[in-house]
Amino acid sequence: MMKQFFDDMTAKMEAGLLEKNTARQKFNLEVTRLGQRLYSGNQRLALCGVCAPFDLLNAMGINSCFVEFWGGVLATAGIANEFMEEAEHVGFQAESCGWHRAVLGAAIKGMMPTPDIMIATSSPCTGGVAAVENLAQKFGCPLFVLTIPPDDSERSVRYLADQFRSMVDFITTHTGETLDGGKLKDAMNKTNQAREIALEVYSLAQSIPSPVKGRDLVSVGLTMPLFLGTETAIEIAQAYKNEFTARIERGISGVPGERLRLIWLQEAILFKNPLIKMLEKDYQATVVVEELNDIYWEPIDPGDPFMGLARRTIAFPFNGAVERRIKHIKKLVQAYRIDGAINPCHWGCRQGTGSRGLIAEALKDLNIPVINLEVDCADSRNFAEGQLRTRLEAFMEVLGSISSERPVEIGGQACTI
Amino acid sequence: MVSDKVSYIGFTCSYTPLALIEAAGYTPYRILPVGDSPDQAGQILHDNLCPHVKRVLDRALSNDLPELDGVVLLNSCDAMRRLADAWKKARPADRIILIGLPMTTDDSAVAYFERELSRLVDTLGQWSGRAVSIETVRASIKKYNQLAVLFESVRNRFVGRGIIGGAVRLQGLYNMAVTRPFSEAYQTIKGFIDDLNSPIAEDTGIPIFLFGNVLPDPEAFGLFESCGVRIVDEDLCTGSRSFAQIEMDGERKIFSQLARGLLRRPRCARTLIPMTPGAIAGEVLSRATACRARGVIACTAKFCDPYIARIPGVREALRKAGLPMLHIEGDCTMRSFGQHRTRIEAFTEMLRR
Numbered sequence: 001m002m003k004q005f006f007d008d009m010t011a012k013m014e015a016g017l018l019e020k021n022t023a024r025q026k027f028n029l030e031v032t033r034l035g036q037r038l039y040s041g042n043q044r045l046a047l048c049g050v051c052a053p054f055d056l057l058n059a060m061g062i063n064s065c066f067v068e069f070w071g072g073v074l075a076t077a078g079i080a081n082e083f084m085e086e087a088e089h090v091g092f093q094a095e096s097c098g099w100h101r102a103v104l105g106a107a108i109k110g111m112m113p114t115p116d117i118m119i120a121t122s123s124p125c126t127g128g129v130a131a132v133e134n135l136a137q138k139f140g141c142p143l144f145v146l147t148i149p150p151d152d153s154e155r156s157v158r159y160l161a162d163q164f165r166s167m168v169d170f171i172t173t174h175t176g177e178t179l180d181g182g183k184l185k186d187a188m189n190k191t192n193q194a195r196e197i198a199l200e201v202y203s204l205a206q207s208i209p210s211p212v213k214g215r216d217l218v219s220v221g222l223t224m225p226l227f228l229g230t231e232t233a234i235e236i237a238q239a240y241k242n243e244f245t246a247r248i249e250r251g252i253s254g255v256p257g258e259r260l261r262l263i264w265l266q267e268a269i270l271f272k273n274p275l276i277k278m279l280e281k282d283y284q285a286t287v288v289v290e291e292l293n294d295i296y297w298e299p300i301d302p303g304d305p306f307m308g309l310a311r312r313t314i315a316f317p318f319n320g321a322v323e324r325r326i327k328h329i330k331k332l333v334q335a336y337r338i339d340g341a342i343n344p345c346h347w348g349c350r351q352g353t354g355s356r357g358l359i360a361e362a363l364k365d366l367n368i369p370v371i372n373l374e375v376d377c378a379d380s381r382n383f384a385e386g387q388l389r390t391r392l393e394a395f396m397e398v399l400g401s402i403s404s405e406r407p408v409e410i411g412g413q414a415c416t417i
Numbered sequence: 418m419v420s421d422k423v424s425y426i427g428f429t430c431s432y433t434p435l436a437l438i439e440a441a442g443y444t445p446y447r448i449l450p451v452g453d454s455p456d457q458a459g460q461i462l463h464d465n466l467c468p469h470v471k472r473v474l475d476r477a478l479s480n481d482l483p484e485l486d487g488v489v490l491l492n493s494c495d496a497m498r499r500l501a502d503a504w505k506k507a508r509p510a511d512r513i514i515l516i517g518l519p520m521t522t523d524d525s526a527v528a529y530f531e532r533e534l535s536r537l538v539d540t541l542g543q544w545s546g547r548a549v550s551i552e553t554v555r556a557s558i559k560k561y562n563q564l565a566v567l568f569e570s571v572r573n574r575f576v577g578r579g580i581i582g583g584a585v586r587l588q589g590l591y592n593m594a595v596t597r598p599f600s601e602a603y604q605t606i607k608g609f610i611d612d613l614n615s616p617i618a619e620d621t622g623i624p625i626f627l628f629g630n631v632l633p634d635p636e637a638f639g640l641f642e643s644c645g646v647r648i649v650d651e652d653l654c655t656g657s658r659s660f661a662q663i664e665m666d667g668e669r670k671i672f673s674q675l676a677r678g679l680l681r682r683p684r685c686a687r688t689l690i691p692m693t694p695g696a697i698a699g700e701v702l703s704r705a706t707a708c709r710a711r712g713v714i715a716c717t718a719k720f721c722d723p724y725i726a727r728i729p730g731v732r733e734a735l736r737k738a739g740l741p742m743l744h745i746e747g748d749c750t751m752r753s754f755g756q757h758r759t760r761i762e763a764f765t766e767m768l769r770r
Contacts, residue, residue: 091728
């Protein structure tokens with residue numbers, strides 16, 4: 001069923017791309033193509049934690065994704081709820097993360113492809129480790145666990161780099177796939193190329209008004225690592241760069257009459273919901289950046305890739321103490337000249353939502369109001385649309401009163417709206 | 418002049434190397450989620466976070482703690498990491514260190530943890546103003562090994578024939594030993610062992626194996642007993658996982674041995690054995706069978722991902738073995754725990770038939 005789903009989606013998107021060639025469609029198409037590969041049954045497959053080094057896996061010819069990716073795919077397709085119910089039926093509590101419940105339910109129902117290996121990552125969350133362990137048990141496949149240290153001291157970086165080396169041995173042992181030095185170098189070069197272009201994309205997104213609209217960049221920063229080390233990541237980044245450049249050159253704002261610029265913290269709500277459209281249409285408010293839509297890591301040295309990959313992994317904003325995350329959010333708030341922050345407070349997320357009070361407090365220092373919602377970004381069953389609308393409307397009014405007069409830039413020239 | 422003042426270092430996780438804290442001249446003080454501190458943690462942490470961590474933070478916010486010279490936290494799970502963040506906010510003047518804790522117990526994990534323990538000792542030395550020697554560390558590990566041996570002896574008696582005061586008394590001893598100076602703890606346990614041969618009344622309760630994470634309140638064990646339960650063994654982080662012997666070999670590096678010993682003691686669900694995914698289910702079954710329990714009670718703090726994600730697997734393994742399991746969740750207060758009385762009684766009644 002899922003293979004058919006991805007085959008149909010891919011065919012539909014390939015046809016659609018001929019008519020309307022947008023960066024988002026290109027991104028969506030590559031996601032469904034990845035889904036096809038994961039279900040192909042004739043390619044090596046690894047299910048992982050969020051912080052696995054996917055470019056390294058790509059260099060070894062291993063198709064891979066993080067398990068939450070499935071939760072995202074199922075939620076986007078509007079079919080996550082039945083899988084979450086299945087997981088709850090066998091005892092996985094509704095208080096746990098919706099992404100994990102969805103993927104566990106899908107596995108129980110036999111809707112997941114059987115992986116060759118599984119790789120858990122201690123960051124960003126212990127819930128994710130538990131989900132990966134449960135899936136490894138369910139599929140009876142070999143499990144490797146990466147401990148991501150919370151700090152970036154040299155010894156911590158070295159420890160993680162050594163784990164990556166052990167992981168390569170583990171993959172070879174269980175799949176027969178080896179790591180070719182030339183392929184690894186090539187993958188790192190591609191990762192760096194994608195990184196450079198993505199930096200430009202995010203820089204363009206910072207323009208005032210921003211060329212970003214609606215769902216352009218939803219979950220892109222979270223999902224792009226799956227394509228790193230390949231041409232696909234470069235192509236996706238280039239498509240966004242071209243599109244945003246063209247919009248800016250033509251003076252096209254992502255949201256016409258942009259009045260308010262928002263940052264969306266943590267992850268997006270992926271099931272169908274009217275909130276973003278409401279913000280854009282009723283308040284000319286645009287989510288110009290998601291928290292993970294950023295390049296927070298230095299280029300990887302192709303001559304010493306394991307250390308570079310380790311540094312990048314540790315630098316993940318959700319890793320370690322909350323200071324790292326707050327520093328990153330503050331950087332984005334200033335770079336994008338943000339008026340307000342929306343924190344969905346994904347129910348069941350201890351690591352992310354757990355620190356919401358500290359984040360709100362930190363943003364107060366920058367006079368940035370934060371609205372904390374209470375949603376499960378994967379689970380539409382408890383989505384209180386009316387209540388959320390009302391709260392967001394009130395929030396928009398507050399923001400509107402704060403930033404009624406502010407300088408803006410169009411095409412790099414400052415003016416006032 | 419020698420001061421009688423006890424200098425405490427707060428800690429919250431059973432992986433904490435108590436011997437290192439003691440070697441640095443401090444008394445380890447486990448900040449147990451007990452007491453009547455008002456709920457204030459929600460101002461900093463989200464409602465869906467582990468109540469163990471929030472109760473600990475409540476105590477910190479209410480100053481319901483002895484004077485602490487510092488706090489040692491371990492990066493054991495999301496909630497503990499958030500506690501470290503919140504603590505800095507709640508008590509910015511406190512000295513605090515977050516120690517990395519690997520998810521696995523393999524040799525590279527041991528080597529990493531060894532370096533983290535070394536960093537801890539350096540930090541404790543800075544806090545106390547005097548360097549901690551290897552000899553002192555070695556001596557301190559030996560002392561805590563002695564305490565572990567005593568507890569092992571009490572536990573063996575507890576599992577085999579029972580002890581005066583039962584599980585309530587045993588939990589009281591654990592709580593005392595993680596909050597009082599070593600010498601006091603040692604003498605108290607030793608004195609208790611000397612009385613172990615006193616005759617005790619036969620307990621007709623249903624033998625139950627108890628496992629989970631945080632259950633420090635002796636009153637909770639009293640509740641079990643009043644429901645007709647006889648706890649014949651337990652695996653809790655506030656119970657038997659608090660103390661375990663560290664294998665010492667004079668030839669090898671002391672921090673390496675300590676790291677290995679801490680990581681490979683009976684584990685919290687957050688620590689994995691990658692070769693055997695879901696191994697915790699087999700471990701619970703094995704322990705329950707060994708103590709001849711007729712049922713198992715899983716007792717977990719609400720929102721604890723490491724445990725709640727493993728409960729379905731444990732339940733399934735026990736079901737296949739014909740061992741019924743009751744899962745109780747709480748918020749580390751007797752108020753919430755007491756609400757489970759009817760369920761515990763029904764569970765016991767079912768096992769009696």
